[in-house]
Structures are given as C-alpha cells and as structure tokens.
Amino acid sequence: MKENEEIIPEHHTGRTIDTDRCIELDSTEEAKAFFETVKARLLNVNAWGKIAGLASADFQVVDKDGKEVSRPVREGDYFKIDVPGPGSLDGEGHDWVRVEEIKSVSTEQMESLGIRVRPSANPQNTSEHVSHFYSEESTSNFIVTREGKSITAGVYDRNTKPNVEAEHPVDKARHWVVGLSAVVWFSKVQWHQLVKGLLSR
Secondary structure, eight states, X not given: OOTTGGGSOOOOSSEEEEEEEEEEOXXXXXXXXXXXXXXXXXXXXXXHHHHHOTTOOEEEEEOTTSOBOOSOOOTXXXXXXXXXXXXXXXXXXXXXXXXXXXXXXXXXXXXXXXXXXXXXXXXXXXXXXXOSSBOTTOEEEEEEEEETTEEXXXXXXXXXXXXXXXXXXXXXXXHHHHHHHHHXXXXXXXXXXXXXXXXXX
C-alpha cells in the first residue's frame, strides 16, 4: 500500500510503472526496528547500485552546487545515474534527476518515507537541456512504508515517456531508444532489484 501517495503526482501522459514488494516480520517491534534500516537504505542513494546488485545502474548524489557528496540524500540534490550502455552528451555520459521532495508520514498505525525525483539538466555544466532519457514531465517516486508487522518498498513512475527535446540529435535518438527500453528494463529489472534489496535481511 502506498501510504505516502501525496508524493506521487497525478498521471496525465505517457506510461505508469509500479514496482513494489512487501515482507511481514514476526512482530511489530521487530518491524519497527528493521524499518529504520530500510529508511536508511532508501536515503543512501550512493549505495543503490550495490543494493540492487548485478547489472544495476550506478547512482551518485550531487548537491545543488554540482559537487558529489557522501551523505544521505536531501531535497534539492541530484542523482547522477550511470545506466549500462551509451550515456547522453548533455549529461557528460550520465542521466540526471533532481530531488523535488522528501516526505515523511507517521501515524499510530503506520510510518512512511518517500522521495520524488524528476529528470533535470546536468548541474555540472551550463546546459539547460534535460539530461535524461525520460522527459521533464516524468517522475520516479520511491516509497517505503511500515504498517504493523508489514514493510513495503515500491517505485512508482508516472508520466513516463522518452525525452525528445534534447539539444543534440545523437541524444534525441539515444533518449528515444533508451527511454522506450527503460519502460521495460527499469520496471522489470532495475526497480525490481532495488525494492528487493531495500527489504533484504
């Protein structure tokens, strides 16, 4: 269940991709303790490649000034993503997203942490063009939730479609091909492996 649904934008165009996984622990107390680990893993974006395992993209957190950092992700940061295969020219070999919101929700019955990211320009150069195979309308929403003894991890992509507004013709072709294949690859492999790794015990 996506208890942090407010962080997910309404869907208007392109495709939706939902990938989630749920585990149940022996007690609420055990679930509460393990959920702290799950939240820490979600915020440790630099380790997502290792968490997801073989054939994963690599992720690096970059701050608003374009500097690579080793700390939990914050609002306003960027993800510098190294997707297997050719990278974008504007992105200097990488795809880029900006962290729009990090939202925490807690009630007597549940607790949840969500991160929303959106394709962005590369903050490490002067280009204003979106450096990602998805268009600027697209978002990826990462949510972990504990309800009682159950913990769910999910990735919910909305408004996903290829980015055809790139500056370079090579990037336009690359984004079209990679964007279309990513609908399958990220949903079937990358995000599946990530949510599995977030809940690994």
